[in-house]
Amino acid sequence: MSVQVLHIRQPLSLTPPLRNGPWYRTKCILPYRSRSTMDIQAIPIEIALHIALHLDPEDLFHWALTCRQFEYLIRDNAVCRASLRTWPFSRECLRATESFHYAKGLRTQVKRRRAIQTAQPFSVAILEGGDAFVYANGSLCYTFGQNQVRLLNFNEPQVGDWSFDIRQLLRSRLPQLRKAHKHKCRPLHFDDGLFSCLYSSKTDSFASPLHWLIVVNVEERSILTVCELDRIDDLWVRNTREWLYCGISAETEEEDIRTWVLFQLDARKGQWASNRVMIPEMPHGDMGVGNCFEIFDKHLYGASSRMPVNSDSYESQGWNSFYYVFRFPLGHAEKVEVMEKKASWRRWPADGNVDDRWGFLQLVKEEESGEIYLYESRREFLESRPQSQRNCYRKKVVFPAYQPDEPRSWVSRESQVGDNKNYRDDFHPNDVHHGDDWYRDTTYKVREAPIRTYIPSCRTYLDVIAQPQDSTADKPLLHIRTRPKAPCRRCPTSATTDGNLGMKFLEQETKADHGVYIWPSETASSGQDEQLGHFLDRLYPDTTAQEVSWYADARFIVYPVGNIPGKTSKHIVVISFDPSVRLPGVKGRHSPGSKAQMDNCKTNDGVGGLPPSGESAGSSASSGSYDTPQSFGLDLSGHN
Numbered sequence: 001m002s003v004q005v006l007h008i009r010q011p012l013s014l015t016p017p018l019r020n021g022p023w024y025r026t027k028c029i030l031p032y033r034s035r036s037t038m039d040i041q042a043i044p045i046e047i048a049l050h051i052a053l054h055l056d057p058e059d060l061f062h063w064a065l066t067c068r069q070f071e072y073l074i075r076d077n078a079v080c081r082a083s084l085r086t087w088p089f090s091r092e093c094l095r096a097t098e099s100f101h102y103a104k105g106l107r108t109q110v111k112r113r114r115a116i117q118t119a120q121p122f123s124v125a126i127l128e129g130g131d132a133f134v135y136a137n138g139s140l141c142y143t144f145g146q147n148q149v150r151l152l153n154f155n156e157p158q159v160g161d162w163s164f165d166i167r168q169l170l171r172s173r174l175p176q177l178r179k180a181h182k183h184k185c186r187p188l189h190f191d192d193g194l195f196s197c198l199y200s201s202k203t204d205s206f207a208s209p210l211h212w213l214i215v216v217n218v219e220e221r222s223i224l225t226v227c228e229l230d231r232i233d234d235l236w237v238r239n240t241r242e243w244l245y246c247g248i249s250a251e252t253e254e255e256d257i258r259t260w261v262l263f264q265l266d267a268r269k270g271q272w273a274s275n276r277v278m279i280p281e282m283p284h285g286d287m288g289v290g291n292c293f294e295i296f297d298k299h300l301y302g303a304s305s306r307m308p309v310n311s312d313s314y315e316s317q318g319w320n321s322f323y324y325v326f327r328f329p330l331g332h333a334e335k336v337e338v339m340e341k342k343a344s345w346r347r348w349p350a351d352g353n354v355d356d357r358w359g360f361l362q363l364v365k366e367e368e369s370g371e372i373y374l375y376e377s378r379r380e381f382l383e384s385r386p387q388s389q390r391n392c393y394r395k396k397v398v399f400p401a402y403q404p405d406e407p408r409s410w411v412s413r414e415s416q417v418g419d420n421k422n423y424r425d426d427f428h429p430n431d432v433h434h435g436d437d438w439y440r441d442t443t444y445k446v447r448e449a450p451i452r453t454y455i456p457s458c459r460t461y462l463d464v465i466a467q468p469q470d471s472t473a474d475k476p477l478l479h480i481r482t483r484p485k486a487p488c489r490r491c492p493t494s495a496t497t498d499g500n501l502g503m504k505f506l507e508q509e510t511k512a513d514h515g516v517y518i519w520p521s522e523t524a525s526s527g528q529d530e531q532l533g534h535f536l537d538r539l540y541p542d543t544t545a546q547e548v549s550w551y552a553d554a555r556f557i558v559y560p561v562g563n564i565p566g567k568t569s570k571h572i573v574v575i576s577f578d579p580s581v582r583l584p585g586v587k588g589r590h591s592p593g594s595k596a597q598m599d600n601c602k603t604n605d606g607v608g609g610l611p612p613s614g615e616s617a618g619s620s621a622s623s624g625s626y627d628t629p630q631s632f633g634l635d636l637s638g639h640n
Contacts, residue, residue, distance in 0.1 A: 041069055048073070053082045061110040080106040090367035090457075108580045115577040116458045116554055117484040119517040123576045125583035125633030126538060126561065127152075130572035134187040135551035135558040141187040141195060142572060144629050149197070151190060151218060154556065154581050161584070162218055169216065170199065173226050177201055182209070189237040193219050194244065194267060196237045198229075213237075213246060215265070225270050227263070236287055238295050242268055243330040245300055247293060249284040258284035260291070260302075264331070277333045281410045282324055283307065289359040296372055301327045301363050301397070303374050305346060320423060321346040323374060325397055326410065337399040338412045344395065345425040352381040357446045358390060363397070364456040372397040377435070377454040377461070387443070390435030392454050392461070393427055433485045435461050448476075450541045450550075450559075457554045459485035464541065464550075464557065478540055480519040480557070480575070535634050539573050555581075574633075585631030 043051075052060055052073050060083045064074040073079055081102040084093045087109070096105035115122060129144025138155040147167035153160035166185050170177055177183065183201040190196070195216045202209040211232050215224040227246075229235075234249040244265040249258045262277035283306040285291040293302045304324045323346050325339035360377035377392040402408070433454075436443045444465060446452075451464035461483040466476035520532060541550070541559050550559035557575040576583055 041067060049079060052079045055083055056086045057083050057106045057110050058113070061106065074107055075103050077102050084109065087367045089365060089370040093367075104580075108578070111579045112555065112577055113458050115579070116455055116462065117460050117482060117517070119462075119480045119482040119519040121480070121519060121557075121575045121577050121636050122579050123581075123583050123586045123633055123635050123637075124535070124539070125574045125576075125585050125631055127572040127574065127584065127631050128629035130560060130570045132184075132186045133549075133558070133560070133572055134189060135556065136189055137191050138555065139190045140558060140572070140574065141190045141197075143185050143187065147183075147185070149185065149187070149195070150629065151195060152584065154576075154578070154583075157580055157582065159581065159584055164216075164218075164221055166197065166199065166214070166216075169221070169223050170214065170226070173223055174212070176203065176210075188213075188235065189239065190218075191239055192241040193217060194224065194239050194241070196239065196244070196246075198232060198235060215244060215267075224267065225265060225272070227265075227272060234284065234287065236293065238293055238300065239265075239267065240295055240298070240330065242266070245293075245295075245330075250278075252280070260284065262333070264333070266331070279326070279410060281338075281412070282326070286359075289356060289361060292361050292363050294363045295330070296363070296365050298330050299327045300330060301325070301372065303361065303363055303397075305359075305361055305376055320348060322412075323376075323395060324412070325374060327397075327399065334408060336408050336410060337402060338410060339397060340400050341412055342425070343398050344412075345423065346376075346393075346395075348424055350383060352383055355379040355381075355388060355446075358452060360392070360452075360454050362454075362456060367457055373456070375454060375456045385437070387437070389437035390443075390461070392433040392435065394431040394433075394456075395427075433459055433461075435483055451552065451557065453552045455552070455554050462552060462557075464559070466540070476540075478536060482517045484514050484517075486514045532634070532636075541573075579637075583631070583633045586633030586635055 048070070052063070055063065057080075060079070061074055064070045064072075077100070081096070084090075084096060084102050084106045087093055090109055092105035092109040092112075096102045111122075114120070127140075127142070129148075129150070130142045131144065133140065133142030135141075138153065140152040140154065141149065143149055143166075147165045149164055149166050151160075151162040153162075167177065167183065183199070186198045186200075188196045188198055195218050197214050197216075199212045199214050200209045211229045213225075213227040213229055213235075215226075216222070217224050229248070231248060231250070234247075236247050238245050244267050246263040246265070247260050248263075250261045251257070252259050260279045260282055262279070264273040264277065265271070266273070279302065282291070282302060282304050285304060285306045287293075290306050291302070291304045293300065295301070302325070305321075306324075307321065322341050323339065323344040325344060326336055328334075328336040355378070358377065358379035360375070362375050364373050364375055365371070366373055374395045374397055375392060376395075377390065379388045379390045381388045444467075448467065449463045449465045453462055454460070455462050461481075463481045465479050465481050467479060520536065538561065540561070550557070552558070555576065555578040557573075559573055561571040561573050574583055
């Protein structure tokens with residue numbers, strides 16, 4: 001039996017094949033008896049299925065779209081199950097394991113990843129209200145009216161919707177609230193049916209406001225616990241069904257140095273642990289920029305890109321920088337594990353200064369392997385370049401082996417790194433993603449990008465930018481801009497001790513660049529798509545504050561809307577890249593009533609289908625009640 005090489009025309013994984021994208025030629029080596037050229041469509045179905053069982057979801061999806069004859073491959077449950085299980089920790093695979101809808105899960109996963117990488121959202125919605133909000137794990141929580149809290153669960157095709165009056169729930173637990181004349185609720189986190197928020201109130205008896213951490217069991221509509229807080233600096237919450245951790249920054253014995261203090265709640269009993277957990281080696285930093293905390297596999301993980309509090313790196317190591325990463329089982333902080341220095345090297349002095357305004361730090365569980373990785377994106381001023389460059393680095397989180405009776409400590413173990421100031425551990429080429437720089441002429445100022453982040457699961461930079469228009473325009477032009485990772489290439493700094501960037505590496509990087517994708521397209525931006533154009537005018541972020549409060553992941557972008565004519569309350573924009581979710585109020589481009597709502601969007605009396613000023617959503621102004629806030633959205637599948 002001889003080996004026949006069959007040529008398959010297949011689209012690039014980042015370009016939708018149905019939109020006349022670029023094509024390339026790959027080779028598939030298959031056993032075949034004849035030496036003559038053969039069309040791939042003539043392959044027996046048994047061989048085609050054998051090939052399909054060894055392809056990942058993206059390759060299988062693109063192969064199926066090259067020809068109508070192979071479309072059955074992405075609709076066959078058995079084939080899609082084998083392919084989808086190559087990403088066993090992805091959300092779609094985990095859900096398909098329960099529902100057995102593997103074909104649907106595979107199509108959803110590929111479309112979602114491609115939507116992020118090519119900046120092609122599926123829908124967008126504007127939600128009325130949103131005085132304060134938080135987004136976490138596919139759930140949006142926000143306040144509206146006086147005391148109302150609304151929870152939207154986007155993890156189901158039919159979005160789950162719960163609303164309750166937080167002050168009414170608290171009356172029996174906090175009688176002193178009846179005398180409060182000022183109060184405020186700020187959502188903190190929602191996961192596994194537990195909603196946590198910071199509730200502040202002010203009475204005539206106290207000069208300063210009182211603060212409580214409130215945990216609500218959403219399914220039972222009951223208060224799980226109420227904890228009064230002495231301070232609320234940099235407050236954050238993470239939880240599972242059994243455990244909840246609350247963290248605040250606190251001062252140490254040394255002057256001008258702050259670290260983290262953790263409070264532990266047993267959610268099954270509703271009891272707080274008597275002892276607080278102090279992390280002496282982890283310095284304080286902005287969440288998502290210098291510090292991050294997440295729960296994976298019944299462990300609490302924490303990471304920092306800042307120098308440890310008691311570090312002697314400045315004196316003995318020449319500012320050699322290392323990450324600080326720890327974890328411990330939920331409920332057992334005494335069993336802490338700390339990542340060794342030899343595995344946590346970050347950067348070297350010759351790498352230049354860093355602009356922290358572009359910083360990004362996140363712990364992520366990889367969809368393919370299930371391993372924990374630390375992602376950091378930063379804008380660096382490399383000595384070999386006249387201007388800054390944006391780079392994202394990935395570091396695998398590994399911990400040393402501990403003996404059962406070995407004492408644990410928050411201090412990293414001593415390793416071969418020691419006090420060697422010349423120690424260097426370059427990142428693997430696949431762990432580096434080069435972003436915007438002066439060479440590609442794709443840089444922009446930080447004030448032009450109110451939202452700037454990195455999507456680890458898709459290896460993609462994602463920014464919401466406001467490009468200046470002509471002098472007659474009221475607002476800058478809003479765009480979503482993505483840059484997916486190119487194929488594996490060299491680290492931005494060479495292996496030499498001076499850390500300079502060689503020109504040959506720069507040329508290799510430029511050739512491998514996948515380019516930039518922008519939404520909306522030039523057609524919508526130029527005004528040819530009137531319906532989308534009017535809607536885009538309402539999506540400009542609220543830049544009145546010093547920093548825009550926003551959230552983004554591999555499925556959604558959530559941020560507050562800026563000044564809307566005739567409206568006093570804030571509004572929230574939700575942009576979806578998940579084709580399986582239908583946002584509240586979203587209607588098709590040609591569905592009944594969509595044109596009437598869009599006409600209302602053009603006026604100042606009604607914004608995006610929302611009621612006119614002075615009238616609350618879902619009720620008349622004279623009713624005195626405040627029902628569920630109204631939403632308006634647009635299906636973007638026909639606008640991409």
